[in-house]
Amino acid sequence: MHFSTLIQNWYRQNKRDLPWRSTSDPYFIWLSEVILQQTRIEQGLSYYLKFSKSFPTVKKLALADEDSILNLWQGLGYYSRARNLHSGAKQILLNHKGKFPATYNEILNLKGVGPYTASAVSSIAFNLPHAVVDGNVYRVLSRVFKIIEPIDSTSGKKIFDKVAHEVLDKKNPGNHNQALMEIGSLVCSPTSPKCHECPVNAKCLSFADGTFLEYPVKEKKTKVRDRYFHYLVVTDGKKIVLNKRAEKDIWFGLYDFNLIEKTNAKQNVSKDIELLNPLKFKKDGAFVHILSHQKIHATFWKVDVKKLKTEKGKTIVNINELDNYPMPQLLIRYLEQATL
Ligand code: SF4
Numbered sequence: 001m002h003f004s005t006l007i008q009n010w011y012r013q014n015k016r017d018l019p020w021r022s023t024s025d026p027y028f029i030w031l032s033e034v035i036l037q038q039t040r041i042e043q044g045l046s047y048y049l050k051f052s053k054s055f056p057t058v059k060k061l062a063l064a065d066e067d068s069i070l071n072l073w074q075g076l077g078y079y080s081r082a083r084n085l086h087s088g089a090k091q092i093l094l095n096h097k098g099k100f101p102a103t104y105n106e107i108l109n110l111k112g113v114g115p116y117t118a119s120a121v122s123s124i125a126f127n128l129p130h131a132v133v134d135g136n137v138y139r140v141l142s143r144v145f146k147i148i149e150p151i152d153s154t155s156g157k158k159i160f161d162k163v164a165h166e167v168l169d170k171k172n173p174g175n176h177n178q179a180l181m182e183i184g185s186l187v188c189s190p191t192s193p194k195c196h197e198c199p200v201n202a203k204c205l206s207f208a209d210g211t212f213l214e215y216p217v218k219e220k221k222t223k224v225r226d227r228y229f230h231y232l233v234v235t236d237g238k239k240i241v242l243n244k245r246a247e248k249d250i251w252f253g254l255y256d257f258n259l260i261e262k263t264n265a266k267q268n269v270s271k272d273i274e275l276l277n278p279l280k281f282k283k284d285g286a287f288v289h290i291l292s293h294q295k296i297h298a299t300f301w302k303v304d305v306k307k308l309k310t311e312k313g314k315t316i317v318n319i320n321e322l323d324n325y326p327m328p329q330l331l332i333r334y335l336e337q338a339t340l
Contacts (some may be wrong), residue, residue, distance in 0.1 A: 003144075003200060004169035010199035011179030014186065016041070016333040020048065021178070026100040026107075026125035027058045033120045034085050034112070036291075040077055041185070042249050047076055055089075059098045062089035070253060070326035077291075077329060079254060086111025124174035130166035132177040133157075136184025141167075142216035143188060146205040148292050150219035222293060230269040230296040231331075233284065234276060235319065235340060236308050242325060243317045250291065255315075256327040257300075265297060279304045284338055289330040300334050 015021065018041065020032035031051055035044045050072050055061035061069075066086060074081035088110035092100060101107055103126075108118040119130035131137075138151045141163055149156035169176040187198045195207045206212040234241045234257070243257045259274050273281050284302040288295065308316050317325065317340050327335075 003167050004172075004179075004204060006199045006203075007179040007183055008169065008172065008175050011175065011182055015178070015182055018045070021050070024125055025100075026121055028052055029125045030088075030100070030107075030110075030113075030117070030121050031085070033117050034075070034081050035268055037081060037117075039076060047073070055340045057098075058089050058092050058100060061086065062093040062098075066253065067326060071324070074326050075329050075332060079251060079326075079328075081112065083253065087111035088113065100125075102129055104130055113218060120177060123177050127174055128171075129168060129170040131161070131168040131173070132181065133160050133164045134181060134184075136181045136188075137164060138216045138319070139190065140180060140184045140188045140200075142192075143206040143212045144200055144204045146211070146215065148217055151216045152219045155218075156219075191333075200223075225294050227294055227296050228262040228267070229263055229296055230260045230262065230272070231256065231298060231300045231334070232260065232269070232273060232276065232303050233300055233338070233340070234258055234303045234305055234308065238319060239308055239316050239321050240322070240340070241308055242317055242322075244313060244315065246313070250294065251328045253326075256326050256331055258314075269299075269301065273301060273303055276303055276305055279306060285334050287333055289333075296330060298330055300338070302339065 018032075020028055023029065026327070032044075032048050035047050035051070044148075051061075054068075055064060056074060066083065069082050069086050070079060073079060076082075091110055092098060096106070104118050104122045106120050107113060108115065116132055116134055117158065123127040123130050123132065133141075138160060141147060141160060142151065145163060147156075147159060147163065149159050151157070151160065183198070183200075185334070187194050192214070193212055195204070195212065197200050198204065198207070204212070206215055230291070230339050237252045241258060242307075243258060245251045245254050246258060260269050281303040283299060283302055285300040287298050287300075289298060292294075310316060315325075
């Protein structure tokens with residue numbers, strides 16, 4: 001039996017029942033694809049439900065204000081996805097009169113949409129013959145065909161695109177793509193693939209010789225940068241100073257506290273705190289927060305002052321209204337145990 005028939009037969013019987021799988025509305029499929037990038041389904045599901053309820057049409061999303069979108073996105077990370085979603089919805093409203101574009105190139109033209117998302121949306125919603133290649137697909141294809149080219153090299157990417165297109169069922173591309181991704185997610189996992197339950201084990205070259213854990217091959221390891229953040233949580237007991245984060249760094253557009261960044265773990269911030277003329281101050285928590293390329297070592301200092309000062313880029317808000325301001329997960333972790 002053909003590779004694609006095997007995976008689609010398996011998919012029909014084993015696929016998870018997920019809300020975006022029972023719609024052919026391209027807007028909801030796009031929404032689910034953006035939410036699920038770099039996110040596990042278990043985590044993304046509640047965000048999909050919140051977003052599709054709050055913004056049931058692309059027009060509603062386009063006309064929403066950015067803070068309300070970022071607030072709903074809170075905790076999901078990679079906030080540029082939320083901003084791109086918003087920009088993409090505005091493009092659809094402006095350039096396509098609110099109707100979701102129906103060609104691969106038009107979808108690819110939407111803000112934040114790359115070949116992966118354009119292939120997923122165009123194949124699932126419009127049955128167009130574009131093969132998706134994501135982390136799950138890399139893993140399955142590299143193992144089945146023993147592809148030794150690194151997935152993070154230009155030549156490797158080309159080879160995977162070619163193979164993915166060759167095995168694609170051009171008549172049922174949406175089903176084929178979803179089947180392949182589902183197998184990557186449920187069966188062919190990174191460290192303990194369930195080869196005996198796999199519908200393509202008879203065709204899998206790396207299963208035949210037991211080398212499957214050697215695939216996919218990667219060229220370089222991701223470098224992780226250590227950063228040392230000191231947050232000065234400045235308060236008069238009722239209100240608190242928030243800072244809206246600027247462009248060119250992580251968490252653009254979200255709110256945090258006064259941030260002092262040091263270059264190593266040994267530098268301290270007592271002099272910076274003294275400049276604020278505190279009534280008193282204390283260390284109020286320390287966390288290590290891991291992002292894809294950064295390891296943030298964060299220390300929070302509660303600084304009590306008599307009177308709060310307004311400054312450019314800063315907002316003074318009531319402590320009991322902090323929930324209205326979208327914040328990075330690191331700050332939410334802090335606030336859950338803070339002594340404000
Ligand atoms: Fe992955 Fe094993 Fe299936 Fe090969 S047989 S595709 S290694 S789960």
